[in-house]
Amino acid sequence: MVKQNPTIDESSSQSRLEQLERQAYQLRILNEAIRELTLLEDQEEILEKFLLIILGTVGTSRGFAVSMQNYGRTSIFESRGIAASEAQILRECGPQIYGVYFNHLDVLEEVLPKQVRLVTVNEPPQGQDKEVAWPADTRVLVQWTLSSDCYGFVGIGPKITSNDYDTHETDFLLSMTEVLMDCLKMAGSSREVRQLNEDLLQKNMQLNNALSHAQKAQSDLDRQVFHFKALSEMARELSGVFDKKKLLDGFLLMAQGAMSARCGFILLFDVQENRLIISRRGDKAKALDQLDQTRVKQLVLSFYPSPACFSLPDFKVQPLQTSHLAGQALDLPLDMGAVFSLDENYFGLMGFCSKITDEEFSTDEEELLTSLTRNFLLSLENVLSFEIIQKLNLDLGRRNYELSKTIEELRETRDRVNVLQKAGNRISSLIKNELTRLERVNAVDFILIFSLTLVLSLTYNLSSPGGTSPIPKTWTFTSAPEIEADWAALKHQNNAAVFVDARPNEFYSQERIADAVSLPLNLFDFVYLMRFANMDPEKELIVYGRNISRRYDEKVAHELSLRGHKNVRILAGGLNEWKKLNMPVEP
């Protein structure tokens, strides 16, 4: 790519040779420069090396190279043998340089690749260059444009030999500038590649990080899914259990599975019934049966400052570590556990140990245990509620039964009362009937009265000294013979007989047979003495006087016969028969 100068000095072959040698030298330099500069990647280093090579090759001690970007605002500046002030000025006037030499880059859409222009040769830059404070002794100024993003200037001072620069040298300079451009381009490319590589690496690393994060998140998610699964399964399983012991067993089994623990136990204190419900699994938990209950209870109670705390949400589930057990001298087989309470009546603790993987229990599992325990408490509450409902139901049933029994009894009693009432009514009606019957005049009364009268009267009559014989006396003696009325009339007419009136005096006074003598029984003795004592016992006596109630005649006749009268007769038919015969009567 080195351009060969076609002009050959025709003066001499010597000079031609020298020229050729110089060309060969320049070519060699170019070659070396390419070899060296392509190895470099840093622009500054490239510029520095390039400047050194040029200065050395063209034989000058002063020169500079500047590479600009970004409208001249950033530049890389290298200089040799230039005053520090000049270098400083040049270093800062990048935008002005851009404004003067490269403003066409704004307009052009595409820049032709690798443009190199010789601005000045063997004289200081002038004219349009006034705005730019180029170093005063700049003899050659080369403007180069690699791309719209990379452009600059290369300037060199006068030769040490004070000769002007010839075309070979300027050509060489231009070639070198092209080499510089190539190298810069390469460096830029390689830098870009490196940059890209670095970016790639970084991205790769980030990706790796992201991947590991994703994996972690995945595993977290998996675990959480597992935990949730365990929770939901437990909730489902335990929701169908209505017995405390079964609930404990079921929970323990599931919790052990979720914790992957070989051994586990739950102790639930039922204060109301004053008993301890134990559920245990695994070899290490076997010794729990001989546990000191009071000390375990103390341990659980030590977690609760006051009885009111039992139902506070913060105290419901509290993690239990082995360190808690140390103070209590309790030998509970647990690596991880929890103290839980539903209320002041139901509380307890649970523990798990011997993880299947022989690892320590993680905090995740502790959290899981807390969640599970909360779930368990909910189930336990359900069980208790169910128990209460069942108990109420049972009570209700029993009461129902009692009620129905009472109703049955009441019904029976009512029936009995009805029967009794009926009987009572019957009895009372009977009594009433009997009473009304009693109130009425009764034949029985008469019979009773008559019987009583009979008994009393007869008894009295018998026992009384002046008793009267109930039988008529006339029955006890033979009565006197009777005489017919007509016969008696004859005797009356003939005064052949004495007529004796036996009736009481009043009857005699009232009416009597004419000339009859009154001889009443009550005055018998007196009248007899007066009238009959001196009478002939053979004298015929005709006695009359009887009625329905009395037979005076018979009695008087009897008395007279007792006194010795032999001829005593009774007038048949008495006074009535006498009157029928129209016989005389008195008065």
Next chain:
Amino acid sequence: MNKKKKQDKGIVLKVLTSPYLALILRLYIGGLFIFASMYKINYGAEFAETIASYQLVPYWSVNFLAITMPWLELICGIMLVVGFRARSATVLIAFMLVLFTIAVLINLLRDSPISCGCFSSSDEPISWMTVIRDITWLLMCVHIYYFDRMLHLENRFMAMLKRL
């Protein structure tokens, strides 16, 4: 006027139907019969004569009646006074009074010169006054029968039964 009359009538009726009156009458009749029976029981023979004087019963029953009738009077009188089966006693007494009245009536019509013999054998002879007296007593018995309900011995027992 009418109202007053009615009221008076009411009061009279009340007095006439009063159980107190019935009680007084009951005690009077009871006492009367007890008193009447006393003499007759003691002088059975004389009473027999009295019965006989009435000339109503056959001669063979006179003595028997003389023995038993005073006792019947006594028992009925006592029952009336104490108030035991008083109605039955009243009926019996009334029955006896009817008999006596009829007997007196018959003998009055016969013009028998006999004494009543109600209280003793030496009573005054029977007259229409005797009939009226007997009918008065009979009316008293009717009153007792219908209105008497106080101070009965048996009422206590009855009340007890009723309370049951």
